[in-house]
Amino acid sequence: MFDLILTSANLPDGRRGVDIAVKDGRIAAIEPGITAEARERIDAANRLVSTPFVDPHFHMDATLSLGLPRMNRSGTLLEGIALWGELKPMLTREALVERALRYCDLAIAQGLLAIRSHVDVSEPRLVTVEALLEVREKIAPFIDLQLVAFPQDGYFRAPGAAAALERALDMGVDIVGGIPHFERTMEEGAASVKALCRIAAERGLRVDMHCDETDDPMSRHVETLAAETVRHGLQGRVAGSHLTSMHSMDNYYVSKLIPLMAEAELHVIPNPLINITLQGRHDTYPRRRGMTRVPELMAAGINVAYGHDCVMDPWYSLGSGDMLEVAHMAIHAAQMTSRQAMRASFDAITVNSARAMGLEGYGLAVGSNADLVLLQAEDPIEAIRLKATRLAVIRRGRVIARAEPRLSRLDLDGRTATVDPAAYAPHAGEGGD
Ligand code: FE2
DSSP states (O other), rough: OOOEEEHHHEOOTTTOOOEEEEETTTTEEEOOOOOOOEEEEEEEEEEEEOOOOOEEEOOOOTTEEEEEOOOOOOOOOHHHHHHHHHHGGOOHHHHHHHHHHHHHHHHHTTTEEEEEEEEOOOTTTOOHHHHHHHHHHHHTTTTTEEEEEEEETTTTTSTTTHHHHHHHHHHHHOOOOOOGGGSSSHHHHHHHHHHHHHHHHHTTOEEEEEOOSSTTTTOOOHHHHHHHHTTTTTTTTEEEEEHHHHSSSSSSHHHHHHHHHHTOOOEEEEOOHHHHHTTTHHHHHHOOOOOOOHHHHHHHEEEEOOOOOSSSSSTSOOOSHHHHHHHHHHHTTTOOHHHHHHHHHHHHHTHHHHHHOOOOSSSSTTTTTTTTEEEESHHHHHHHHHTOOOOEEETTTEEEOOOOOOOOEETTTTTEEEOOTTTTOOOTTTTTT
C-alpha cells in the first residue's frame, strides 16, 4: 500500500505518462501503469510533474520591504545598498520573521521548496541573523533554507564586518559569503576573497560570493575565487553569484577565465531579473544587458543555476517567488531560444540549483525525497512559456499546496468557449530537439 500515486505524469526528462508511487516520504517507484493500492491518487493527466523549484540566491532579510523607508529612485545597485542601509537600524526581529515567513508561503504556493538566502551581517546587532535562523527552523518541514553570511557593506570596508561574519557563522549560518567588488580597492577585494575562502576551508563550509556584480570589465575577482577554491581543495563547494562583469569582459580574457572556473568546479549563479534591471545603468546606447555568459559557461560544463535574488525590496520592485519567471527572463536576456537551451533553463531552476546548494535527496528517482510539483503544462518549455499554474505541491509525499487550473470562459456574441492556456502545443516540425 503506497501513500500516494501520481498517475500519467510527464517528466522533465521527456518520459511521458508514467506513474510515480510514494511511500514514507520517498519516491518508491517510477514506471508506467502502477496498479498497487494507495491512500491517495492524483491524476496528472499527461501534465508535467517536476522536482520542486530551487532558488540558490535570495535575500530573505530584505524581501517584502519595498517602500521602507522610501523607493529606490535611480534604480541602481548602489542606491539599493544605501537604501537598505537606511532601513537597517529600524529592523526588528519580529518584523523580519513576519516578512520572511510571508514570503515562504508565497514560495511554497509556487512550488519553490529550497532557497539559499544571503543574510546581511553588516548590521551590527545581527538581528537579521537571529531572525533568519528562527525562520530556517520554523520553515524546515516545508522549505530547505540555507543561509549565507553576507557582508553587504564590505568585509574590509565596513568596520566590524569581519568579526560579525565569524559571529554569524558561530551562531549557525551555513555558508561564507562576500562582496569583493564593493571593497575599497581591487587589492582589498582580492584579499577579501582569500580571507573568506580560508575561513570556509578552516570551518569546512561552502562559499557563495556576490562576485563582480558590476559592468566594469576589469572586475576580475572571479579569477581569485577560482584560484583560492583550488588552493583550498574546495572544488564543487564554491559558487560565484552574479558575475555580471563577465558580460563586459574582453573575449580573449574570458577564453582563459572559463577553463579556470571549470577547473575549480565553480557553480555560477546568475540572477537574470536583477542583472538585466540593475546593470547597464550608466550606459547610453547600446545598453548592456549585464547577465553573465550563460551559454558559454554551460558549454564548458560549468553548473549554472538561476537565482531570483530579490522580491519587492530596495533593489527590485517586482517578483513573486516564481522561478519560471526567472528562467523566462534568462531565455530572453541570453537569447537561449533553441528547444534544448530552453530545457536547460528549466534545469537551471531545478536540478542545477539543487546541485549548487548541495541538496541531498533531491531528484526524480527511486529513493529520493517525494518532493514534487504538478504543473498545468505538458513539458518544461510550456511551463516556462506560461509560468504555469502549480496544481499541486508535494513535500515528503504530502500535498501542501493546491491550485485550480487557470481557465478562462469566453462569451463571444453567442459563441462560448473555455480557454486553457496549456492547450496550444507546437507542431512537430523538424529541429524539435
Ligand atoms: Fe544578491
